[in-house]
Amino acid sequence: MRGLPEHVASHLGMLTTEERRFLYEFARDTFRGEGLIIDAGIFMGASTAALATGLRDRSPPYVGRPIQSFDLATCDQSTAETMAYHFPQEEWQQGKSFAHVLTRALSPYEDLVEFAVGDIRETLVNLNEPVELAFLDCSKLPSVNAHLTRVIFPRLIPGHSVVVQQDFFHEWLPWIHVTMGYLAPYFRFIGSAGPSAFFRCEKAIPEHVAAIDTWNDPPRPGLQMFDAGVPSGLSETEAYLADLARVSAVRWFEGVDASVQYANRLTKPSGETPWTLPEASFVADVMKGRGLDWAHAS
Ligand SMILES: C[S@@+](CC[C@H](N)C(=O)[O-])C[C@H]1O[C@@H](n2cnc3c(N)ncnc32)[C@H](O)[C@@H]1O
Numbered sequence: 001m002r003g004l005p006e007h008v009a010s011h012l013g014m015l016t017t018e019e020r021r022f023l024y025e026f027a028r029d030t031f032r033g034e035g036l037i038i039d040a041g042i043f044m045g046a047s048t049a050a051l052a053t054g055l056r057d058r059s060p061p062y063v064g065r066p067i068q069s070f071d072l073a074t075c076d077q078s079t080a081e082t083m084a085y086h087f088p089q090e091e092w093q094q095g096k097s098f099a100h101v102l103t104r105a106l107s108p109y110e111d112l113v114e115f116a117v118g119d120i121r122e123t124l125v126n127l128n129e130p131v132e133l134a135f136l137d138c139s140k141l142p143s144v145n146a147h148l149t150r151v152i153f154p155r156l157i158p159g160h161s162v163v164v165q166q167d168f169f170h171e172w173l174p175w176i177h178v179t180m181g182y183l184a185p186y187f188r189f190i191g192s193a194g195p196s197a198f199f200r201c202e203k204a205i206p207e208h209v210a211a212i213d214t215w216n217d218p219p220r221p222g223l224q225m226f227d228a229g230v231p232s233g234l235s236e237t238e239a240y241l242a243d244l245a246r247v248s249a250v251r252w253f254e255g256v257d258a259s260v261q262y263a264n265r266l267t268k269p270s271g272e273t274p275w276t277l278p279e280a281s282f283v284a285d286v287m288k289g290r291g292l293d294w295a296h297a298s
Contacts, residue, residue, distance in 0.1 A: 008053050012086060012105070013046025016194035016274075019166070020050040026133055026162065027054025033062065035130030035161070038152055039069040040120055041138025043079070045105045051135075052109035067113040069106070070120045070138070073099035121147045131155040137166035142175040142215040149179055153186075153210040156201035163187070168197035169237070171244035171278055175215040178222055178249065181229030182214040189231035192238060194274070197231070215252075222253040236269040237277065244283050251287050259287045 004021050011020075027050070031037065039047050048069045055062035075083060075096045083092040087101060099117045106115055116123035120138060124147075134152050139145035156163065165180065167173045169192065180187065180199065186209075187199040218225055226249045230242045243266050251259035263284035268277055 004050075005053055005057070008046075008050045011046040011049040012044040014043060015046050015050075015166075018193035019164075019196050020046065022164070022193055022196070022198065023047055023050035023133075023135060024054040024057075027051045027062075028057050029054075030162075031055065031062070031066070031132055032160070033064070033066070035066070035132040035155070035157060036127070037067045038124075038131055038134040038136075039067060040124070040134070040136050040148060041140075041166070042069050042071045042102070045069065045102060045109075047135050047137070048106060048109060048113055048115075051133075052112040055112050062112070065112055065114050066132075067109075068124070069113055069115045070123055071102060071115075071117065072119055072138070073097055073102050073117045120144065124148075124151055127151055127155050129155065130157050130161070132157060132161050133164070134161070135164045135166065139165070139167060139173060139176055142213075145173075145175045145179060146213040146215065149183075149214075150207075150211045153183070153201075153205045154207045156205060158201055158204050161201045162190070163199045163201065164196050165199065166196045168192075169195040169241040171241060171283055172248060174226060174245040174249035174252065177229035177242065177245055178218065178225045179214045179229065181225035181227065182212065182219070183209070184228045192234070195241075218253075223249060237273045240266065240269055240277060244278060244280065247280070247283050247287060251290065256287055256290075260284045263287065 004024055008020050008024055009017055037051055039051060042048050048067060051067050075092055075094055075098055077094050080092040080094050083098055106113060121144060131152055136148055139148060165176050167176055186201060186203045186205045188202050190200045191198045212219060214225060226246055247259050247263045250262045263280045266280035268279060
């Protein structure tokens, strides 16, 4: 097995080495050239660099532009701080576009990548081609999650295509688990790396099924769907992070008191964990102070 190229491992970004390796190897070894690779929410393009390098390292190198990458490319407060650290020659503040820096970072790959700047709900409105891989790292709002599900999932190839939910092992984005629970009959969990969960599509997803907004209009009790979306066989850390996401789901479906009670039952794994885990009591405190705006935000 060849190693991960150094420029992929070191490309500025938030992905773990194992996540980069998955993308690189998928593009190199598994991609069939029958459809697109959707890379949604790329910040500085670490995922795109891994995918494009994988395509280039095929034998022979892949010719074509199957990768479609998307980003808003507008600084929020934390991105502005990251940009100020890495690009101190410019001034950075919330609301400033980083599209020019991102375009430069993607320039070595422009023969393989189409890149769209803007809100993905406007830049990816429909797809007429199959999708072999969807790397989803911008489902920060329920409406974005619902949009990506509706547009992308009916184009997945059964038995082949993979969806990477990059925010799966994360405490604040429970709509992702609810969606994967609702769509559990169509997917098989095939593994994880860092915060990412990998799901292979096993059965064609009809458009009317993918069009359901599972967060705002769940067709059966939402918490049941959440639970159906959490795979078995997770590590202790992964199970804890999924449980923290469940606290937010309980807040949404059953109210503050139930969510605080649920958080209070959780125990943070002891010993070494791959990254610093939030305290369940912190999540409980957020729930106490939280209205429902967070989960409505559009
Ligand atoms: C956590 S960062 C992605 C990190 C990236 N995958 C990496 O490897 O470093 C999330 C990204 O999603 C983008 N994003 C958030 N909402 C979006 C939207 N509605 N449309 C397009 N991009 C969006 C943000 O601009 C940000 O760059």
